[in-house]
Amino acid sequence: MKEACGVFGVYYPGNRASYLTYDGLFTLQHRGQESAGMAVSDGQTITVFKEMGLVSNVFNETILTTLEGFLSIGHTRYSTTGSSTWANAQxxxxxxxxxxxxxxxxxxxxxxxxLVEKVGMMPGMVTSDSDVLAELISKSSFFSGKDQTHALEKAVGEVINDVEGAYSLVLMDAYRLMGIRDPNGLRPLCLGVFKDESTDSELGWVLSSESAALNVIGAKFVREIEPGELIVIDETGIKSYFPFIVEPKEKLCIFEFVYFSRPDSILYNREVHGTRRRMGELLAIEHGVDADMVMGVPDSGIPAAEGYSKHSGIPYGQGLVKNRYIGRTFIYPTQEQRYKNVRRKLTPLKENIVGKRLIVVDDSFVRGTTSSALIKMLREAGAKEVHMRFSSPPFKWPCFYGIDIPTKDELLAANVEIDEIASIIGADSVGFLSLKSLMEAINAQGKEFCNGCLTGSYPSPVPTDAKPAIKMPATISDAKLFEKL
Ligand code: SF4
Known part of the structure; x- marks a missing residue:
């Protein structure tokens, strides 16, 4: 599963926004590793620099020095709509x-x-949904008026009601920074501030997909941008608008808590790491089993494994080492390549696991590829039993909002009964955290979430192609294939 992009923006008069944006994008690297870019304004001219690759490969000191200005937006990309090309970098x-x-x-x-039809683009010329959005805004009548001072915010307000789906956007013209979240608030976006501590006055502002990126650049977290809220920041200060006709709802993607966001980020006023530990505790209550050691699948399975261990009293231990220098990995087209990729990323710690009954905690369950590869590795390394536990329910439906979840045919839990999964992936037992307990772990009173990929119930209209296909998955033959590797 891959997230689809991180966004960041800085308005900080008297400072080099490019350096701050670089640090922000570096912190948001986990949200997209295909390309990185930023646009910078000195109040007169906007300069855009983007390239394929990781943030640290795309930018260097020389490039950042040439990107002069106090105002900047940046982007890290993982493509779910549009191919992975320079033209689609943002x-x-x-x-x-x-x-x-x-x-x-x-x-x-x-x-x-x-939108393509409305804006009059030739279908063959459309390279990504973000490009269509930029084109739609650019066609607004406000850009042909005499007074262009507030043309961008007016243009966004004019066209945004035509746009459906998930979007957290940062935008800029030469003078002002803007941010907007869709009326369901599906993707996160938060506001930070630079302050003069002696006078408590505001010196600059930041918009970021995640609050963790604020800490890194020395800005303070102010609040999350509300679903359906448009924020405009310029020399007159900060303004908030709600330009949508529809009533905004809070439907943040529940997987921001389970997997996507950094553990040190704040969502719905709680640190993500604590909610992941609590998921593990509730997982131990729902799916307890006698064992010698609890271990997490690095990195995002570890907090839930700690929680499982704490509640069950079964010692926590490290059973896998992650290769931290693997860099960008690919969506491999065949199961064989995906199995090999798991081995490339993770290796077992034999002395820690030999002869033990293991509880292995992971965050999510998609195709079963990672789990079956892990189980085989752990057994080869001497594990006596392997009990898989997941800190979320299994995926049964695709995501239409920018998360790269495979088609229903590839989602194992959409095609077999839950109690068949253990034998298919080669585990002694399998347990999934229920949606009820997942909500309890997050404990966001009065807040709602998108959980469409778990329940098939989406917060906005999506293309529906009926129920999951009832057919035996390719995974059974793939399990045989894996035996050979
Ligand atoms: S469908 Fe699933 S992955 Fe997609 S936004 Fe909703 S909860 Fe998140």
Missing amino acids: PAYRPMGHAGFALAHNGNLTNVDR
């Missing part, structure tokens, strides 16, 4: 208004075909 730029505008997008639009 920010997207359009030369409208005084110096043009730039846009960076996290999420996925669900009515692109209608």
